[in-house]
Amino acid sequence: xxxxxxxxxxxxxxxxxxxxxxxxxxxxxxxxxxxxxxxxxxxxxxxxxxxxxxxxxxxxxxxxxxxxxxxxxxxxxxxxxxxxxxxxxxxxxxxxxxxxxxxxxxxxxxxxxxxxxxxxxxxxxx
Amino acid sequence: xxxxxxxxxxxxxxxxxxxxxxxxxxxxxxxxxxxxxxxxxxxxxxxxxxxxxxxxxxxxxxxxxxxxxxxxxxxxxxxxxxxxxxxxxxxxxxxxxxxxxxxxxxxxxxxxxxxxxxxxxxxxxxxxxxxxxxxxxxxxxxxxxxxxxxxxxxxxxxxxxxxxxxxxxxxxxxxxxxxxxxxxxxxxxxxxxxxxxxxxxxxxxxxxxxxxxxxxxxxxxxxxxxxxxxxxxxxxxxxxxxxxxxxxxxxxxxxxxxxxxxxxxxxxxxxxxxxxxxxxxxxxxxx
Numbered sequence: 001x002x003x004x005x006x007x008x009x010x011x012x013x014x015x016x017x018x019x020x021x022x023x024x025x026x027x028x029x030x031x032x033x034x035x036x037x038x039x040x041x042x043x044x045x046x047x048x049x050x051x052x053x054x055x056x057x058x059x060x061x062x063x064x065x066x067x068x069x070x071x072x073x074x075x076x077x078x079x080x081x082x083x084x085x086x087x088x089x090x091x092x093x094x095x096x097x098x099x100x101x102x103x104x105x106x107x108x109x110x111x112x113x114x115x116x117x118x119x120x121x122x123x124x125x126x
Numbered sequence: 127x128x129x130x131x132x133x134x135x136x137x138x139x140x141x142x143x144x145x146x147x148x149x150x151x152x153x154x155x156x157x158x159x160x161x162x163x164x165x166x167x168x169x170x171x172x173x174x175x176x177x178x179x180x181x182x183x184x185x186x187x188x189x190x191x192x193x194x195x196x197x198x199x200x201x202x203x204x205x206x207x208x209x210x211x212x213x214x215x216x217x218x219x220x221x222x223x224x225x226x227x228x229x230x231x232x233x234x235x236x237x238x239x240x241x242x243x244x245x246x247x248x249x250x251x252x253x254x255x256x257x258x259x260x261x262x263x264x265x266x267x268x269x270x271x272x273x274x275x276x277x278x279x280x281x282x283x284x285x286x287x288x289x290x291x292x293x294x295x296x297x298x299x300x301x302x303x304x305x306x307x308x309x310x311x312x313x314x315x316x317x318x319x320x321x322x323x324x325x326x327x328x329x330x331x332x333x334x335x336x337x338x339x340x341x342x343x344x345x346x347x348x349x350x351x352x353x354x355x356x357x358x359x360x361x362x363x364x365x366x367x368x369x370x371x372x373x374x375x376x377x378x379x380x381x382x383x384x385x386x387x388x389x390x391x392x393x394x395x396x397x398x399x400x401x402x403x404x405x406x407x408x409x410x411x412x413x
Contacts, residue, residue, distance in 0.1 A: 001260045002333055008254040021260070030260055037262040044325040045258035073262060 226381035
């Protein structure tokens with residue numbers, strides 16, 4: 001199974017990597033439990049910075065599409081087929097839309113919503 | 127006299143195999159590429175003018191011819207010089223070893239030329255699209271664990287044997303041999319890491335071809351490691367048991383075995399008709 005990225009595509013390189021790996025899983029080209037190349041190997045093969053590949057792998061791990069097992073390597077997550085079809089960004093957007101709708105129904109203004117959101121983000125970061 | 131005849135037969139075989147037969151096969155291979163994959167249809171394969179490839183081929187051919195005839199001449203000279211020698215009398219000392227190293231020079235120069243070609247291909251590659259396989263490259267995917275274990279065992283077997291015949295005294299010769307062995311294997315380990323995780327030299331090479339090349343390289347290094355250890359054991363034994371007249375025979379056999387598994391192995395394993403040359407065609411957008 002090969003993946004191809006285009007360095008002149010407006011889509012960020014790490015996003016291209018994430019999408020291609022998810023697509024490979026969804027199309028059954030790689031299966032749960034299959035091992036994936038190391039960050040260094042994939043970065044060298046694609047002539048990318050290893051941080052780009054590391055970022056893609058981190059996002060895939062967050063989405064439970066892959067799992068890192070230390071020195072043993074990186075593997076496709078057992079639930080990758082289901083998880084690769086989930087769009088986390090769409091999920092976040094849907095949740096926020098729901099919350100915003102609820103606030104507007106309660107009569108909260110746009111600027112009050114923005115201030116509350118910013119305050120919530122700051123308290124999470126602290 | 128029988129030892130001398132055996133040596134001449136082996137040395138002649140060494141000259142023919144390494145300076146005639148394998149260069150002829152390589153030239154045939156280069157001609158095959160030039161004929162079947164010409165620059166008009168496969169421009170990415172020729173970052174420079176194909177005339178440079180032809181010139182390099184001619185230089186390689188000439189160098190091998192010079193070494194071939196030099197080898198025959200040397201054999202003739204030694205035959206004359208040692209006409210009256212006994213079987214157990216040392217003669218042609220160092221000849222197969224020194225000559226063997228000279229015989230490998232054209233192959234090393236060809237390898238350097240190949241690396242330069244790949245560098246030019248990488249420089250000329252303007253494609254924005256990059257591909258990679260999603261399969262990890264792990265050592266034991268290409269070589270059997272048993273062969274690696276055997277190679278390691280043979281290294282320690284040689285060190286143990288060398289120490290054993292020297293009453294476990296670390297003489298300077300033993301230390302030099304161990305250091306040389308460590309350096310060679312350090313080089314092998316470095317090359318292995320580069321093969322498994324490094325960037326590809328040929329920017330257009332198909333994933334399947336890279337995998338095949340990696341497999342051959344790694345198996346070849348394991349084989350060479352094993353033969354090197356056996357060669358060193360044989361040389362130490364010959365020295366210890368005062369069979370020095372056998373040294374030239376062992377040296378000649380060693381070089382031929384290395385050539386058979388190295389150069390010969392490459393020619394047998396990586397066949398032109400198995401390589402994906404479509405990757406060297408012009409991009410459709412540029413046609």
